[in-house]
Amino acid sequence: MATTAPKTAAAKSDEAVEETLATASKIAADVPAPVRELAEKSVQQAKDGYARWKAAAEETSDAFEDALATSSKGYKEFSRKSVELTRSNVNAHFDFLQALIGAKSVSQAIELQTSFARQQFEVLSGQAKELSSLAQKAATDGTKPFQDLASKTARFAQSQ
Numbered sequence: 070m071a072t073t074a075p076k077t078a079a080a081k082s083d084e085a086v087e088e089t090l091a092t093a094s095k096i097a098a099d100v101p102a103p104v105r106e107l108a109e110k111s112v113q114q115a116k117d118g119y120a121r122w123k124a125a126a127e128e129t130s131d132a133f134e135d136a137l138a139t140s141s142k143g144y145k146e147f148s149r150k151s152v153e154l155t156r157s158n159v160n161a162h163f164d165f166l167q168a169l170i171g172a173k174s175v176s177q178a179i180e181l182q183t184s185f186a187r188q189q190f191e192v193l194s195g196q197a198k199e200l201s202s203l204a205q206k207a208a209t210d211g212t213k214p215f216q217d218l219a220s221k222t223a224r225f226a227q228s229q
Contacts (some may be wrong), residue, residue: 075217079123079126080125083123084153086115086116086119090106090112090115090116093108093112094112096108109133123226125222127197128217128218128221131214132214132215132217132218133214134216135214136211136212136214138212139210139213139214140207140208140211142207142210143203143206143207143208143210143211144207146203146207147200147203147207150200150203151200154196154200158189158193158196160191161185161188161189161192165181165185168181168212169181169182170191
């Protein structure tokens with residue numbers, strides 16, 4: 070038994086429009102010429118309107134797909150960087166603990182602790198800035214397809 074792939078929403082819409090237009094054409098053949106001309110003009114306007122609507126819907130769908138792909142890429146980069154920084158911080162902490170275990174006196178241990186705390190504060194501040202920058206870039210890049218779509222829509226609306 071052969072299976073058929075389900076129709077997409079766009080294909081179903083196209084089919085419904087074509088059926089409606091075919092029915093209108095059949096009906097138009099049986100009416101007087103002035104009415105038929107008006108009907109044909111209306112049918113053409115409907116076809117043109119549907120074509121514009123379909124193009125806009127496809128652009129919107131493409132914008133969503135682009136935004137998703139771009140956001141996904143940005144957040145993957147953010148996640149990768151987070152793991153990398155965490156690994157670096159854990160390694161630094163183990164190195165500190167190893168040095169602390171080897172301390173010969175309490176004053177040396179306090180000096181190691183103070184130095185490590187100062188160094189980690191600077192490192193963590195830099196890492197926070199880097200992660201913040203990556204998150205901001207991911208968010209900005211993810212919204213760009215929508216901004217482009219809004220610009221196109223505004224230009225289209227002005228031209229009508």
